[in-house]
Amino acid sequence: MSHSPGPPVVTRFAPSPTGYLHIGGGRTALFNWLYARGRGGKFLLRIEDTDRERSTPEATAAILRGLTWLGLDWDGEVVSQFERRDRHAEVAHEMLARGTAYKCFSTAEEIAAYRAAKEAKGASYAVFVSPWRDADPATFPKAPYAIRMKAPRTGETVIEDEVQGRVVIQNATLDDMIVLRSDGTPVYMLAVVVDDHDMGVSHVIRGDDHLNNAARQQMVYDAMGWTVPVWAHIPLIHGPDGKKLSKRHGATGVEDYQAMGYPAAGMRNYLTRLGWAHGDAEIFTSAEAMQMFDLSGIGRAPARLDFKKLENTCGHHMAMAEDAALLHELEAYMIAVDRPALTEPQRGLMLAALPFLKKSAKTFPELLDKADFLLISRPVVPDEKAAQALDPVSRGILKSLTPQLQSANWTKEALEPILTEVAAANGIGFGKLAAPLRAAIAGKSVTPSVYDMMLVIGQDESIARLKDASS
RNA sequence: GGCCCGUUCGUCUAUCGGUUAGGACACCUGGUUUUCAACCAGGUAAGAGGGGUUCGACUCCCCUACGGGCUGCCA
DSSP states (O other), X not given: OOSSOOSOOEEEEOOOSSSSOBHHHHHHHHHHHHHHXXXXXXXXXXXXXXXXXXXXXXXXXXXXHHHHHHTOOOSSOOEESGGGHHHHXXXXXXXXXXXXXEEEOOOHHHHHHHHHHHHHTTOSOOOOOOTTTXXXXXXXXXXXXXXXXXXXXXXXXEEEETTTEEEEEEGXXXXXXXXXXXXXXXXXXXXXXXXXXXXXXXXXXXXXXXXXXXXXXXXXXXXXXXXXXXXXXXXXXXXXXXXXXXXXXXXXXXXXXXXXXXXXXXXXXXXXXXXXXXXXXXXXXXXXXHHHOXXXXXXXXXXXXXXXXXXXXXXXXXXXXXXXXXXXXXXXXXXXXTOOOOOHHHHHHHHHHHHHHHHHOXXXXXXXXXXXXXXXXXXXXXXXXXXXXXOHHHHHHHHHHHHHXXXXXXXXXXXHHHHHHHHHHTTOOHHHHHHHHHHHHHSSSSOSOHHHHHXXXXXXXXXXXXXXXXX
């Protein structure tokens, strides 16, 4: 970016606490986080809980959990929009005093009737124009009123959007939106603007379902004489079929992905690349993403979720991960999906196995499956295929092998010649010997390398398992 | 209905008037190999359709089709 300090970058994520953290919301949060963190700015979190009917503390907790799992840390306290309602009302009244808003005594029924009449006359659209817009205060009834913004009726409002470009909205297509309800509570459209202004938000990066709303919100900024933030409306995420991502596509919540065992770093990488690109960059760390991320790299078309690519990306991050950190995340995953915790000995074995296990696993369930040999204890019960590999002849070979193993140095270098010689002495290829070994050690026909397994569980345990299987 | 946004391989995308339209995932083939993976090499595969503008359009303009969003005293 530029060398001069410039104005501080402040971004925010502002979800409604009406459910879990949607994967699309997670990506929106990620983009805001990346943008702020890459520029030494702040990333704020605000819960838009002004809808008291639908907002729940459970949903807020779920959203915070989702963000935390994704590794997106926010600055300062979580702001509750609802708790700022007095401030919102204050601004509404200031607009009233400035003459940029007015009291509207129209009832819901009157408004509905107005629209119905317009439509009956064949109007292509029915923008409600309140009869109170320019009414004489002397005519005001003693009744509850809503405060409406006095929006320009002619001309156009231009949104200069970093992603969508220059978007022009005709003012005549917008009605005078209500900023304060007749019960005195603020409406979302007012609250976002007031909060974003008060919180010093410099860049509003959010879903493009708000693109049209931006025009009305910009009018509030103008009415209050506030600086309009930089707009960046990003396309929503779609399901594999190109339709808006919904529950019927399966996983839509960030926590669903955690439960499926994707590592968070891989998830961040994948989500960053979904709808954003920087040349040919595909696999990168979050630190690298912060350096590269920019608004101009965001695409204008909605992107589809592709699980295969997600898995591939996660596989890279699994392999890149540092062993201790990976073990930590693995254990967090096991707790999240209610699997029994690792015992101390198992942790040690896992740590020893991670260097090779992580190279080929893409998710934690896959990692755990490959680590099964170190999780089980004697006697190893072979599955059907493994049992087939333990035929009488093979068991005889295993039996003849144990004395040699007993006196061997427990390193791959020492083990290799022993096993290849035994295979040769029996007139079979190493593959034919590996199968019963695998069966005896892991009880399965698909496992990591027999050398790797034997080295991890150790000499005594290896020999004991071979004896179990050959006796 | 009105308004707004979008449309490059199956998918994510690069390209910012002149390229054999590049990369990644997936898929196919081959290699490596003690199984599954992983890994290595190669391959198939794209500018929604139609008009313009231009010496030259994936790139700029218009129309159509398709997809999405907004149109609330919801957020």
